Amino acid sequence: MTGQLAFWSPGEQVSLREAFGRVLCHLGETRSDFWLFDADVAGGTGAKPFADRFPGRVVQFGIAEQNMVAAAAGFAEGNCIPVVAGFASFLMMRAHEQFRTAVAYPGRNVKVCCSHVGVDVGPDGATAQMVEDLAVTRSIPNVTVVVPADANELMLAVPEVLDLDGPVYMRIGRSPAPVVFDRDHRFRIGRATVLADGRDAAIVATGTLVARAVSAAETLRREGVAVRVINLSTIKPLDRDTLLAAARDTGAIVTAEDHNRHGGMGGAVCEFLSQHHPVPVEVVGIDDRFGTSGEAEDLCRHFGLTAADLVAATRRVLARKP
Amino acid sequence: MNKLFETAQSIRAEALKMIHAAGSGHPGGSLSCADLLAALYFDELRVRPDRPDWPERDRFVLSKGHAAPAYYAALGLRGYFPREQFSSFRRLGGLLQGHPEVTTPGVDAPSGSLGMGLSQGLGMAHAARVCGRPTRVYVLLGDGDMEEGNTWEALMAAPHQGITRLVALLDANGLQGDGPVEAQMDYGPAPEKLAAFGWRVQEIDGHDLGEILDALAAAREAGDAPTFVVARTVKGKGVSFMEHDNGWHGSRGLTPGELETALEELEGSAR
Numbered sequence: 001m002t003g004q005l006a007f008w009s010p011g012e013q014v015s016l017r018e019a020f021g022r023v024l025c026h027l028g029e030t031r032s033d034f035w036l037f038d039a040d041v042a043g044g045t046g047a048k049p050f051a052d053r054f055p056g057r058v059v060q061f062g063i064a065e066q067n068m069v070a071a072a073a074g075f076a077e078g079n080c081i082p083v084v085a086g087f088a089s090f091l092m093m094r095a096h097e098q099f100r101t102a103v104a105y106p107g108r109n110v111k112v113c114c115s116h117v118g119v120d121v122g123p124d125g126a127t128a129q130m131v132e133d134l135a136v137t138r139s140i141p142n143v144t145v146v147v148p149a150d151a152n153e154l155m156l157a158v159p160e161v162l163d164l165d166g167p168v169y170m171r172i173g174r175s176p177a178p179v180v181f182d183r184d185h186r187f188r189i190g191r192a193t194v195l196a197d198g199r200d201a202a203i204v205a206t207g208t209l210v211a212r213a214v215s216a217a218e219t220l221r222r223e224g225v226a227v228r229v230i231n232l233s234t235i236k237p238l239d240r241d242t243l244l245a246a247a248r249d250t251g252a253i254v255t256a257e258d259h260n261r262h263g264g265m266g267g268a269v270c271e272f273l274s275q276h277h278p279v280p281v282e283v284v285g286i287d288d289r290f291g292t293s294g295e296a297e298d299l300c301r302h303f304g305l306t307a308a309d310l311v312a313a314t315r316r317v318l319a320r321k322p
Numbered sequence: 323m324n325k326l327f328e329t330a331q332s333i334r335a336e337a338l339k340m341i342h343a344a345g346s347g348h349p350g351g352s353l354s355c356a357d358l359l360a361a362l363y364f365d366e367l368r369v370r371p372d373r374p375d376w377p378e379r380d381r382f383v384l385s386k387g388h389a390a391p392a393y394y395a396a397l398g399l400r401g402y403f404p405r406e407q408f409s410s411f412r413r414l415g416g417l418l419q420g421h422p423e424v425t426t427p428g429v430d431a432p433s434g435s436l437g438m439g440l441s442q443g444l445g446m447a448h449a450a451r452v453c454g455r456p457t458r459v460y461v462l463l464g465d466g467d468m469e470e471g472n473t474w475e476a477l478m479a480a481p482h483q484g485i486t487r488l489v490a491l492l493d494a495n496g497l498q499g500d501g502p503v504e505a506q507m508d509y510g511p512a513p514e515k516l517a518a519f520g521w522r523v524q525e526i527d528g529h530d531l532g533e534i535l536d537a538l539a540a541a542r543e544a545g546d547a548p549t550f551v552v553a554r555t556v557k558g559k560g561v562s563f564m565e566h567d568n569g570w571h572g573s574r575g576l577t578p579g580e581l582e583t584a585l586e587e588l589e590g591s592a593r
Contacts (some may be wrong), residue, residue, distance in 0.1 A: 062479070064479065067441045067444070071442065073381075073444035075446070076449075077445070080453065097438075101434075103436050106432050
């Protein structure tokens with residue numbers, strides 16, 4: 001007998017890595033096709049409850065991420081799914097070539113799931129705060145890039161990620177973040193969701209910036225500005241239809257991400273819209289700087305990633321509308 | 323054994339013909355591992371060329387991917403694809419890429435960037451273990467692989483993780499891209515270091531087919547540790563003007579005259 005997967009209530013503050021551990025444990029009861037690949041960080045990635053409950057389904061590599069990722073490629077060749085969990089800086093950056101050449105090139109069914117991303121990492125500082133992961137993963141052919149917005153969406157996303165036959169990079173997150181979606185939310189890879197409608201401008205947000213985008217839209221609505229809020233939970237492949245509709249209907253786009261402004265989700269949106277429906281875009285993100293120590297919430301203020309920053313960016317983009 | 327030697331010489335000849343036709347490739351390191359490839363593909367590996375994706379097959383990873391011409395020759399001669407495909411080596415739209423990729427029938431892993439092969443083999447051995455398959459995994463490395471940190475991570479991991487059906491073969495020809503291993507980065511003494519890492523180590527003459535077969539048989543018998551075969555080889559083996567000459571590492575083709583001389587030598591010794 002397997003229990004029901006327990007979701008959180010909208011508004012609760014929950015770390016996505018906690019949701020990661022919870023959903024892995026739940027799926028571990030019902031499916032036997034995946035294994036956890038760990039580099040001595042299960043406690044940090046949130047995967048520890050799974051490791052404790054299913055010790056026979058953990059392959060421990062010690063602190064050797066290059067070997068782990070290349071071994072995951074070989075493991076997947078044998079029709080077993082490795083869920084490779086780690087901190088983005090140490091996993092996706094150090095083993096980037098192994099991911100590119102051994103995993104993505106042959107299209108291996110490997111799932112790389114990284115907990116420590118963006119300045120959401122908090123006090124550990126710049127070495128652990130990977131603000132480049134979306135850029136270096138979405139530029140690799142064959143790779144699907146998934147960024148859940150909250151704990152509930154993450155739990156809905158993981159089974160879809162496991163069911164997709166091919167390499168996936170999934171961004172998780174470390175610090176507690178507000179739950180946006182309820183259990184009835186429908187998550188589909190490659191499909192964005194519209195959380196609020198509006199025709200004055202659209203905020204396209206990803207990850208923990210989605211909750212801030214919702215809050216920014218509420219502020220703007222009180223001022224009479226109707227903002228569409230889009231949760232872009234798949235960075236690659238892009239949901240072109242939803243982005244095109246937003247550009248056509250609003251003529252003004254704000255993108256929001258906890259990532260370098262260069263090469264991230266905002267870049268992906270600009271690459272697409274500039275060719276298919278050019279409109280003014282304000283890219284909100286980290287302005288090509290390294291992170292620094294501090295509490296996650298303080299860092300969001302420091303780097304300009306708050307709801308107030310999104311309100312200001314929306315005003316700027318509205319002023320640029322022809 | 324004579325038949326296996328003839329096969330090894332055919333692998334050498336076909337590899338050189340491929341490199342000549344393509345105008346580039348890596349003759350030196352292809353010739354040095356031809357005997358190892360012959361022993362693997364024509365004696366040791368449980369594979370079915372008619373069904374390259376047979377799940378229970380043994381796996382082979384060419385970590386030193388630049389020896390692709392010899393690898394393709396072995397696969398083609400073993401029947402994975404028609405020999406006519408040899409002429410597609412390094413050509414746009416060709417089946418045989420400059421370095422191995424998995425769409426080529428018989429190729430189990432991509433390579434061409436040194437240091438990743440042993441890890442991929444390790445992962446394959448893990449999958450076979452958790453699925454209860456009898457698969458054994460063989461990885462062929464070059465000297466350059468031994469200078470990559472990734473290789474040493476895998477060397478550390480396999481004994482620790484209790485992986486036993488994994489055999490690494492080192493084509494130790496002593497020369498790398500720009501010069502002798504001792505000058506560029508001396509990773510030795512390999513047998514002592516590998517033994518200290520927990521591998522069952524055998525050191526052999528990598529051109530003595532009897533020693534190669536014995537080493538592979540011993541590896542199959544050993545159930546307590548992964549096996550590392552340090553095969554001492556000669557870069558350019560079998561072609562007098564290429565042996566020990568690192569000018570034949572790569573990037574240059576062969577003139578028609580050079581190819582003719584090389585093929586005559588190989589045929590003469592095989593006879």
